[in-house]
Amino acid sequence: MREQSHLEKQLFVIGCVLFWLLVGIAAVLKLGWLDRLPQIPCMFVLVFGMYCPGCGGTRAAKALLEGRLLTSFFYHPVVLYGAVLYLCFMLTNGLSLIGVKGVRPMKFRNGYLWAGLVLIAVNFVVKNVLLFGFGISMK
Amino acid sequence: MENQNYDQNGENNYQDYTAQYASVEGQPYGQNQRGNSTNGMQIASLVLGIIGMLTCCCYGVVGLVLGIMGLVFAIIGNKSSRSGVGVAGLVCSIIAVILGVAGTIYYALIYLALYQGVGPLVDYLQEYSNALQQMNL
Numbered sequence: 001m002r003e004q005s006h007l008e009k010q011l012f013v014i015g016c017v018l019f020w021l022l023v024g025i026a027a028v029l030k031l032g033w034l035d036r037l038p039q040i041p042c043m044f045v046l047v048f049g050m051y052c053p054g055c056g057g058t059r060a061a062k063a064l065l066e067g068r069l070l071t072s073f074f075y076h077p078v079v080l081y082g083a084v085l086y087l088c089f090m091l092t093n094g095l096s097l098i099g100v101k102g103v104r105p106m107k108f109r110n111g112y113l114w115a116g117l118v119l120i121a122v123n124f125v126v127k128n129v130l131l132f133g134f135g136i137s138m139k
Numbered sequence: 140m141e142n143q144n145y146d147q148n149g150e151n152n153y154q155d156y157t158a159q160y161a162s163v164e165g166q167p168y169g170q171n172q173r174g175n176s177t178n179g180m181q182i183a184s185l186v187l188g189i190i191g192m193l194t195c196c197c198y199g200v201v202g203l204v205l206g207i208m209g210l211v212f213a214i215i216g217n218k219s220s221r222s223g224v225g226v227a228g229l230v231c232s233i234i235a236v237i238l239g240v241a242g243t244i245y246y247a248l249i250y251l252a253l254y255q256g257v258g259p260l261v262d263y264l265q266e267y268s269n270a271l272q273q274m275n276l
Contacts, residue, residue: 010179014212018183021208043245044196054193071249119191 007108012093015086029062053124053130056138075138078119085112181225184209188231192238199242206235209230 044052060075064083073080089106096105130136187209195202209232217225251258 007182011182014179014183042196043199043242043249048181052193052196054196057194058197070166113174113182113185120189 005105008093008105009097011108012090012097019090025061026065029058029065050074051124051138053120055127056123066134076123078116078123081116081119175222176220177222177224178216178220180212181220181222181228184213184216184228184232185224186228187212188228188233188235192231193233195235195238195242197242198246199239199244201239202235202242203239205238206232206239208232209235 043134044050044055044056056075060072060079063069063072063075064079069080069098091106092106093103094104095103097134127138131138187205191202191205191209193202194205207226213225213229213232217229248258248260252260252263
C-alpha cells in the first residue's frame with residue numbers, strides 16, 4: 001500500500017509539470033495559431049492512403065476546449081477519455097495531498113493504459129472501415 | 140590472537156567490517172540497487188511515447204517534443220528501477236523521436252514544394268494530390 005501511494009505522488013508531480021504543456025497546447029488551439037499554418041495533407045494519408053491511429057486528435061482537442069464533448073468523442077475518443085482521467089486523478093490526489101477529508105484519491109491501474117490503447121485501436125479500425133467500406137471520410 | 144571484530148578498545152567494529160567488505164565489492168550494500176517495480180516516470184514515458192507516435196503527423200514537431208520528453212522521463216525512471224513498462228516507454232519514446240524528426244523534415248519539404256515550388260517533392264505532391272481528390276480525402 002505504501003508503494004502504491006508513492007507511485008500516485010510521483011504521477012501527481014509529473015501531472016503538474018505536464019499541466020503547463022497542456023496549457024501551451026490549449027493556447028495554440030484557442031488563439032487560432034494552428035489555423036495560420038498552411039493546410040498540408042497528412043503525411044500518413046499521403047504515404048499509406050488510410051487514416052492513422054491518431055487521426056482526428058487535434059480536432060478532438062479543439063472541440064473539447066470549446067465544450068463540445070460529443071463532437072470531441074466522435075473525432076477521437078481517447079482525447080476525452082484522457083482528459084477525464086487526468087482531471088479525476090489530479091483533483092482527487094491534489095485534494096488528498098492538501099489534507100481535504102472525505103476525498104478518496106484515485107489509484108493508478110494498468111487497466112487505464114490498456115483501455116486507452118483499445119480506444120485508439122477501435123478509432124483506427126472504425127474510421128478506416130467507414131472510409132473503405134462505405135466511402136465516408138472524416139472531413 | 141586478537142579478534143578482528145573488536146578493536147583495541149574492545150568496541151564492536153562489525154559494521155565497519157561489513158562496510159569495508161561491501162566497498163571492496165564495489166557497491167555499498169543496500170544502496171544503488173534497482174528494484175523491479177514500476178515508477179511514475181516510466182509510466183509517463185510510456186504515455187508520452189505512445190502519444191508522440193500518434194501525433195507525429197501533426198507537422199512532426201508535436202511528436203518530436205513529446206518523444207523527447209518521454210525519452211527524458213524514461214532515462215530518469217529506468218535509473219531507479221527496471222521493469223517492462225520502463226523498457227516499453229524507452230522504445231516508444233525513441234520511435235516517437237524518430238517519427239517526429241521524419242515528420243518535421245517531411246512537412247518542411249512539403250511546405251517548400253507547395254509554397255515555394257522548389258525541392259524534391261514537387262512532382263510527388265502533384266501526383267498524390269490528384270490521387271487524394273479521387274479518394275475524396
